[in-house]
Amino acid sequence: MSVSPPAAAMLDADDLLALADDALIAAQRLGGWVSLAPVLEEDVALANIALDQLGVARALLTRFGELEGRGRSEDDLAYWRTPAELRNALLVERPDGQDFGVLVVRLLLLSTAQLHRYAALRSVPDPTVAAVLAKAVAEVSYHRDHARTWLLRLGDGTHESHDRVQRALEAEWPYLAELLTPQTGATVRGQLADDIAAATLVVPSEPDDPTPYAGGREGRHTEHLAPLLATMQEVARAHPGAVW
Amino acid sequence: MSVSPPAAAMLDADDLLALADDALIAAQRLGGWVSLAPVLEEDVALANIALDQLGVARALLTRFGELEGRGRSEDDLAYWRTPAELRNALLVERPDGQDFGVLVVRLLLLSTAQLHRYAALRSVPDPTVAAVLAKAVAEVSYHRDHARTWLLRLGDGTHESHDRVQRALEAEWPYLAELLTPQTGATVRGQLADDIAAATLVVPSEPDDPTPYAGGREGRHTEHLAPLLATMQEVARAHPGAVW
């Protein structure tokens, strides 16, 4: 698989948190799919992908906490921040209405963006982060393959599946931009265009106004993040200071 | 409307809390329907019913807190108890899947049971509780009329609506028992049987084993109460000690 060449890799604390939160919230949404997949093999695969994303989230949150120097653990960061303190892109927090087509499209966009971002950052000076991302490149490359295989099946399957996945693509596409950087944007868009064409689907046009599709990096989220966090944080917050 | 005759009215603290929690959780579920009703008039009616139930819940929780003497306010009781500390019957905590037939059936069972319970308790020695329930009798009598009218329309409407509301009746019926007392049971069941017959529907048979349909009065709830409370308590619990 071709990935962007390593370049002068830059990663500040905000970027680190953004990557961690993308993975954290993606894992949370994916975890909600377990026992709801269309075939049993897919329950296994989605749990696996959720586990990978969660693993990256935990490692990066831990590292962020160390660098921040305020003594916050991965759990302090996951369970005790408010929605406005999270830095994930909007794509991962949106509910999917238990629609497998939406799940597939969203996973394809996320994993392709993550793949090239992680690959570009494998050479950051921070050895912990570099090691986490080097391992994660292999994982998200698998996630991408998995999503792409499903995109093919759905896009080139039945009329119904073609229409459904095209509609999902139209709905999710505007959120892609927030996951890209100047360094990765062209490669990611190029690969996705190839995937979409191979699946006999059409690349959606860009929104006239991209503003409402981004904001997570500055803590401006959709109405959906607060309920997601309320569920995730419910038990932990009912027992402040407890160990689990 | 005929209601059970006032008799030697007994009401201990547990009963008071049970009545309060039935109304509280019913109001919470009804509040979730606003903007989702099949016609706009029904959005108004459901909000109205939710408000009535909430009003009773607030008054009874406040009174329970006074009698308990531990200084707990209505909000302490609503926002800071755990699921096992709630005493509502299981009927009111079950999700309705946004199915209006389920809503109607559940409201009919609840309001009929409440009507006769409240009527019987209007003569309790506690003047606060007696006054609250005297007012509430008129309110739940309206709720009952409202639900009954819809039961007629759905039962004697189309084939589809007949089947759907009969199915809802089968699903909810076993939960009725937990709302009844020896004093009210026969009257409530009699009235409901009349309503059901008038709507060209069939009274469901009793479950072979009633155990799994009760337990709320002892704090044994379904899996659905914890998420309901998590949503309800989310904001309040994020700000301990705050005033709203």
Place this chain on the structure above:
Amino acid sequence: MVTAITSEAPREPDSFRALLAADERVEPRDEMPETYRRTLIRQIAQHAHSEIIGMQPEGEWISRAPSLRRKAILLAKVQDEAGHGLYLYAAAETLGASREELLDALHTGRQKYSSIFNYPTLSWADVGAIGWLVDGAAIVNQVPLCRCSFGPYARAMVRICKEESFHQRQGFEILHTLAHGTPEQHAMAQDAVDRWWWPSLMMFGPPDDASEHSQQSMAWGIKRFSNDELRQRFVDMTVPQAEALGLTLPDPDLRWNPERGSFDFGAIDFSELYAVIRGDGPLNRQRIAHRVGAHERGAWVREAASAYEAKRTARRAEREGATA
């Protein structure tokens, strides 16, 4: 559209002109120009749609209101909004537009609702900010409509305005409590005001020099003041209230102008307004999907109600036939 209206203007019936000249109310049975009727239907429908779509962003918070008292107040408020929708659809029906047809126009995007509801409601403080600013702006917009030339609309507005001012006070009270609460509550209130201030200014529509429909609506007594006049009135009303709240309005150019006897304020980024109005944003889609979903899930209920009504009518006719 402007051209069409202008070119038709001369064909106004005399009785209609006389009513307007005397500042009396046009009633449904009075003669009126077709464009007057259509303009009113469009405006009343958009207003009704705004009430029912407006239930959604606040409705989300009924389940999460942080005290039972606030939950009750919010439930009552959202109930009022449904009620306002009912009055307004009824007013539109007097002009010959059925509620079903108007709802269909909303669901298919042919008619709009106020774009203010395409901003997300992110915290409990947003419920306060919507009450204080959005309902505040609505009142300023609507009070003059209580004297609108079309009787049913004017009468609906009288009722609505009374309730709206109640809502506005409740919103103010929510923010006041937050602003004087914990530091986190204060920050939540300030954040909400920061996000809602500019959108609420945009609720008065484009600046007067860019407003398409205003002139004809003025002549017809549907509109009494220009967009910019109403906006200024809102700013003048709101700035002292913000001070009373101890919250800052996010406009560094906001200052008292003793010569004008009004507050000056910064330039509004209307390009954002137009983007939101175009209605291709994700929240617009979400609001309409919510509405259409509820409508579709309710189809079997509406069908049952009609079938039941039909059976009842038939049975009554049968009984009456039998006893006749």
Place this chain on the structure above:
Amino acid sequence: MVTAITSEAPREPDSFRALLAADERVEPRDEMPETYRRTLIRQIAQHAHSEIIGMQPEGEWISRAPSLRRKAILLAKVQDEAGHGLYLYAAAETLGASREELLDALHTGRQKYSSIFNYPTLSWADVGAIGWLVDGAAIVNQVPLCRCSFGPYARAMVRICKEESFHQRQGFEILHTLAHGTPEQHAMAQDAVDRWWWPSLMMFGPPDDASEHSQQSMAWGIKRFSNDELRQRFVDMTVPQAEALGLTLPDPDLRWNPERGSFDFGAIDFSELYAVIRGDGPLNRQRIAHRVGAHERGAWVREAASAYEAKRTARRAEREGATA
């Protein structure tokens, strides 16, 4: 059923009898009595169904796990359960029963799953209690199945048992942390154990004198120990672990019997077991509705996958034809 099996027993093929006598494995291509095949399909299917229905009560808590480490462990556990379901459906397929057909039997209630999953999962501590007690009981039940006479089932069980013992240890660890945590956490753990203890004892089935299928299954090498023997083994294994946890098992009659070298325990209320097994309870309906809902919502996906496969095969055939 018992009569039918007994009357057919003499018709067992010699090769089959020889394999059993030598305690060797029967493989799918070996000759076997039809009732042996049907008994195994029923048992393996019920086991597979239990794995996939068992994902639900714990799956609910993936979203709410109180630490990220616990969330990861729970995700991995529920994933294992899906994997176990896959092995087991595959084992049943070697006997000629398709997964589709078995799932249909589950969805329509013709086949059952373990009734333990018809108890609600009310708190985070339940995740611990399920791991410790339910998986603990499952292991005691399943370890002998690793020597089951049917090869594919025995081999699936070897893999499954290894993972289950891992899950059991994780459940124990969750409860241990809670039991040594805050008073609220301790109470939560005790409450969960109070609710799960008796149901887990019932997982071994009715008492030996009331068990219908046991004798034939013993003779066929599908079952190695009686229900009561396995139950006793579980109790003897679990009581010392409860002491190590600092939690109480809700049975006042539980005490060490030095003569038997085992723990005595109170009488089990089997009427409750039968009520739950009958499967007309609300949680049974909820679990099946969840499963059927997911299956139906996934129908278009499965259709698309088949259509795509068919197209691909056709295209390959065309290409090969063209180049031939």
